[in-house]
Amino acid sequence: AQRVTQPEKLLSVFKGAPVELKCNYSYSGSPELFWYVQYSRQRLQLLLRHISRESIKGFTADLNKGETSFHLKKPFAQEEDSAMYYCALRRTNAGKSTFGDGTTLTVKP
Amino acid sequence: ETGVTQSPTHLIKTRGQQVTLRCSSQSGHNTVSWYQQALGQGPQFIFQYYREEENGRGNFPPRFSGLQFPNYSSELNVNALELDDSALYLCASSLAGTGKGYTFGSGTRLTVV
Secondary structure, X not given: OOEXXXXXXXXXXXXXXXXEEOOEEEOOOOEEEEEEEEOOOOOOEEEEEHHHOOOEOOEEEOOEOOOOEOOEEEOOOXXXXXXXXXXXXXXXXXOOEEEOOOEEEEEEO | OOOOEEEOOEEEEOOOOOEEEEEEOOOOOOEEEEEEEOOOOOOEEEEEEEOOEXXXXXXXXXXXXXXXXXXXXXXXXXXXXXXXXXXXXXXXXXXXXXXXXXXXXXXEEEEEO
């Protein structure tokens, strides 16, 4: 069974501070991991995926298979990063994605 | 490139009724997935359609059914509505085999009274 856990429902940091949103997963096979973001009054959108190893809007995430984690990090948070963030897992080349319950990030001025 | 469009945006139904939600996938995408999102929770997978056939199903009863059409648009049908069916229903399209993520619609807010 696939499972995604985001241990923090709420996370608050000050502008310019580093931020890390945690994501842990359980899956016995080879997963694909994603981070999705939902800004206020906007639809859910893809932020980044582990396969591409990219940095989007200053965010990065490294897949750690040993710790079964895919934490999202940004060295200097901005107020516009305030949003709901969801971590999701998908079996390689399969359809179903399993989402965590999300973390609401608030970046204070 | 057009995004994912869902209709209607809001809907109120009475318990026991039936409802149909619609989704137009993003241009170039051939797979549509439906999710249910209750308040304070992440999206829960209902099912996925690829080439007009169901291609994976989550833990939802048979009264949740769907269709995909040749133009890759899709419908979600729910029969015998229950109060617990009240939620945001999200449609997400993707291109199979690419390893890319979903493009989501803005959702349909269903309230069952």
